[in-house]
Amino acid sequence: MLLASLLLKLGGYGLLRFSLTFLGAASVAYTPAVAVLAIAGVVYGSLSTLRQIDLKRVIAYSSVAHMNLVVLGIFALNRLGLEGAIYLMVAHGIVSSALFFCIGVLYDRTHSRLRRYYGGLVTTMPVLMSAFFIFSLANMGFPGTPNFLGELLMLAGVFELAAFVVLCGSWGIVFSAVYSTLAFNGAAFGTLKTKYIAAFKDVDFREFAILLVLTVLSVLTGLCSGIVLEFVQTIVCNISYYPSATPAVVLEVA
Amino acid sequence: MLFGMIYLYQITGSLNYYALLAEQLPLETQKLVWLCFFLAFAVKMPLFPFHI
Numbered sequence: 001m002l003l004a005s006l007l008l009k010l011g012g013y014g015l016l017r018f019s020l021t022f023l024g025a026a027s028v029a030y031t032p033a034v035a036v037l038a039i040a041g042v043v044y045g046s047l048s049t050l051r052q053i054d055l056k057r058v059i060a061y062s063s064v065a066h067m068n069l070v071v072l073g074i075f076a077l078n079r080l081g082l083e084g085a086i087y088l089m090v091a092h093g094i095v096s097s098a099l100f101f102c103i104g105v106l107y108d109r110t111h112s113r114l115r116r117y118y119g120g121l122v123t124t125m126p127v128l129m130s131a132f133f134i135f136s137l138a139n140m141g142f143p144g145t146p147n148f149l150g151e152l153l154m155l156a157g158v159f160e161l162a163a164f165v166v167l168c169g170s171w172g173i174v175f176s177a178v179y180s181t182l183a184f185n186g187a188a189f190g191t192l193k194t195k196y197i198a199a200f201k202d203v204d205f206r207e208f209a210i211l212l213v214l215t216v217l218s219v220l221t222g223l224c225s226g227i228v229l230e231f232v233q234t235i236v237c238n239i240s241y242y243p244s245a246t247p248a249v250v251l252e253v254a
Numbered sequence: 255m256l257f258g259m260i261y262l263y264q265i266t267g268s269l270n271y272y273a274l275l276a277e278q279l280p281l282e283t284q285k286l287v288w289l290c291f292f293l294a295f296a297v298k299m300p301l302f303p304f305h306i
Contacts, residue, residue, distance in 0.1 A: 011299025018291050022274045025281050026288035034292075041302030067299040 001100045005093035008063060012070050012089050016082075020074070027075065034075045035161070039168045041068030046175030050182070055106070055113045058183045059099045062139060065172055066092045066147075072169055073154030081157025082236045083229070088150030090228060091221060095138040095147060098214040102132045105207055106187075110197055115183070120192035124200035129188045131203075131211040138218055140180040141173050146221040146228075258290025 019027050045065035052058045066088065073085030105128055106121075107113050122129040138145035151173060159166045192200075203211065221228050263269050266277055279287070297304045 008299050011295040011297075014291070014295050014298070019288060019295075022277065022279070023284050023288040023291070026284035029281070029285060030288060030292070037296075037302055041300070041305065044302055045300075045305065064300040064305050068301060071299065071301060 001097040001104070005097040008067055008096075009089045009093060012067070012074065012085065015071065015074050016086075020077075028077065031075050031077065031161070035072060035158075035165050038068045038072040038075070039165065041065070042072070042169060042172035043175070046172055046179065049175075049179040053115055055103045055115055055118070055183065055187065056100065058115075058179060059096065059103065059139075062176060062179060063092065063096050065176060066096070069151065069154060069169065069172055072158055072165070073150075076154070076157040076161050078157050078160055079233075079236050080153055080160070083232050084150050084152065084154025084157055086232045086235065087146065087225075087228065088154060090232075091138070091146030091150050091218070094214060094218045094221065095135050095145070098131070098135045098211065098218065099139060101207075101210060101214070102128060102135065105203060109201060115186050117193055117196040118187040119190035120188070121200070122188040123192060125202045127208065128203050128211075131215060132184060132188065134215055135218070136180045136184040138222070140177040144222050145218060146225065149222065149225050149229075255291050255294030258287045258294075261290070262287050 042065050045061050045068060049058050049061040049065070052061060070085045070088050070092075073081045073088065076082070076085075103113060106118065110117065138147050141147045141151050155166050155170060158169060259269065262274070265279070265283060266274060268274070293304075295301075300306075
């Protein structure tokens, strides 16, 4: 959980801290290469998700896809893209760790994460599946969740860079809907696999508390996004004050 | 990335962030250092070829 929420963002933080500030000219020069790499990562990561048999790997590869979207947003090199990237990092931290937690609850019960063993869980664990549903919706960028806002801002920023890149990058959103739905439907709906699992227990109070906190956080950042967006905008404005910063970052786009 | 930092220190004589910000490195140097840093970040926040 910590890995998904914090350490993945460390790479994004490093990019913002180092690449955009005193290595700005090189960032501008390398932007096409990074954009290609990021798009390849989004498409390849999303497609890899579809082949996974382990629930945790599904979320892990979806994290890969989301982080590639973040890099794409950072290298849009204007304020919209940067805001979207930072907001997407915040959103992904909340939602991804919540998803890993949901799967961890399942693992806690049965010590297996294979998708074939899970089905029809909504009949026996409705609370957990409700939380899983909310965070799956968030993962696929459903409006009302912070991921949507991050992706929207990021794609709007990248559109200034090149419209074709947006076309390819938005496939990431399409694929994320595919794999999120598949993963959730496989686990929640269908028939209960009593051949493999004998007993089902819904979330206890401790797990419910954690899920509640994460849900509240994600709804708060998704709907009342102004709270976080103010901080993000302050940060993004400050990046352009450095003397050797990427000249394009200083460009006033929204 | 460590090699990038060592190279940066050799060129600029300091790793203080504010000192580095005030410098204007020539483009070729910047590109080299950027590449080293980027390889590290590509591994960290998985980017496509290094995402494992």
